[in-house]
Amino acid sequence: MSVKEKFLDYIRFDTQSDETTRVTPSTEKQKDLGRHLVENMKQIGIEDAFMDEWGYVYGTVPANCERKNTIGFIAHMDTSPDFSGKDVKARIIENYDGTDIVLNEELGIVTAVKDFPNLLQHVGKTLIVTDGTTLLGADDKAGIAEIMQAVNDLLHSDIPHGKIRIAFTPDEEVGGGTAKFDVEGFGCDFAYTVDGGDLGELEYENFNGASAKVTVTGRNVHPGSAKDKMINASKIAMEFDSLLPQREVPENTEGYEGFAHLLAFNGEVEHAELIYLIRDHDKAKLDARKDKFLLAADFLNRKYGRELVKAEVRDGYLNMKEMILPHMQIIDIAKEAMKKNGVEPKIVPIRGGTDGAALSFMGLPCPNMCTGGDNMHGKHEFAVLESMETIVEIIKSIAEIAE
């Protein structure tokens, strides 16, 4: 089977994860793909392939020559809870001509070039798209297919390489992808998550993440007799938000610019609640952003002369950069492997988290690389077949180059 056939095979499995179930895996159906992958791995000669009780799949490609390091490749099996991944009907567009893509004539769903100018980079290529009723699942089944194809090729060639371990994990999309990851059992000196976007992307910096919950306690009185008595929690919640840096929000920032994102607002007169995500690549700047929440709450409590506003800030994930910097050869190997296959590496900071960050802090340095997928988590998701084929070669080159 080719990487294309593998990919089309894996996206038949509905592996949507669920952030509400609080178990691992968050949805039992992810194990159906896990079992299928174990079978596939055994078929191509990965004898020790297995799935553990939490749905993590592991396997080994033995070394065929002496090498210092054991390297790992990791991809996730689940798809985003944001959009359905059931009954994915993929369509292949050969020699893409750069025009709008009608995903679904009947439902009038179109991927328009004016909305997604990134399409124009792929003129002449083979695109894999959806029928507009589901996501595609290139995030991250493209990564799984690429790893599977690469290890298949390595097992049936005489390309010299050291010991390689592969892992397919559940629940990345709901922040649980590393909860039960067996770093010790995996036994790698370093690894790569194959879970990025456009061909050439290589990432070893991600946001530091925190969150804030702001609660406002008001006092409801009949509006006709409310003078000097009513305290409108919703109005104070709006005032709270106005005290935060107004330009530093996701819709106005890019690159290394951090933000506070108002994720949810629930309010009436008696009570209001605001939920924020706070993000910055720089830890000191993140801490300063967190302080602003406490300062704004304090300011309003003083202004109104009572404790109306409570801001609770919680830390989330950390930027993996500090864990990768002492091991920059991991990045150099990936860069060299890309160049060897005619791809210019693009090192970009991730504006989010990644499983590799958590793994890096668990002792497994783990940058992230491209899959060839784009427009993830929705109906406009697509994958570029030629990119996927090149990434298979890049993975093989990493195995060959790594000492």
Ligand SMILES: [Zn+2]
């Ligand atoms: Zn992903």
